[in-house]
Amino acid sequence: MQLQNRIAHISVFTAATVSLFVIESLIPRPVPGIRFGLANIFILLVLLNYGYKEALLVGILKSVIGSIVIGRLFTPSFLLSISGTIVSVTIMGIAVRYGRGLSLMGISILGAESHTITQVLIISVLFLGKASLSFLLPPFVLLSLVTGSITGISAYWLYTKLERKVEVA
Numbered sequence: 001m002q003l004q005n006r007i008a009h010i011s012v013f014t015a016a017t018v019s020l021f022v023i024e025s026l027i028p029r030p031v032p033g034i035r036f037g038l039a040n041i042f043i044l045l046v047l048l049n050y051g052y053k054e055a056l057l058v059g060i061l062k063s064v065i066g067s068i069v070i071g072r073l074f075t076p077s078f079l080l081s082i083s084g085t086i087v088s089v090t091i092m093g094i095a096v097r098y099g100r101g102l103s104l105m106g107i108s109i110l111g112a113e114s115h116t117i118t119q120v121l122i123i124s125v126l127f128l129g130k131a132s133l134s135f136l137l138p139p140f141v142l143l144s145l146v147t148g149s150i151t152g153i154s155a156y157w158l159y160t161k162l163e164r165k166v167e168v169a
Helices: 004-024 040-049 053-072 076-098 106-125 132-169
Strands: none
Touching: 004 040, 004 053, 040 053, 040 076, 040 106, 040 132, 053 076, 076 106, 106 132
């Protein structure tokens, strides 16, 4: 693929990712601190189609641009977003590279779980000075299983639709 096309495609995925991040910030959360993570659908697609570096770039841009748009740049929620994103994209990148036979839903669940664990650890250690929120891990990990599954299923559905479009074109 030509460099210009690659940049254009990644830019479109970045715009879609930021858009979903912003839209999701407007939706009331079922549980405080828990997001569905729908923007990660596009990060998964970038990871599969373009690779780890590009997915990490899209993830970081999602956190930075999205936080600027919703007015949360350089706030604690921004720190949680960007750190969770970096860890989760890294874990998903490792899973794509070495997790032979791991489904897209499995990769998404790993990303959701690692994002949640990272955020709980950061809140506990940096903001509270101790691991006092560790009691939140079991319910948050369970919720991440659900949200990661939804994101993975959605990414798989979209991946198959995009794959058909590319084959026909």
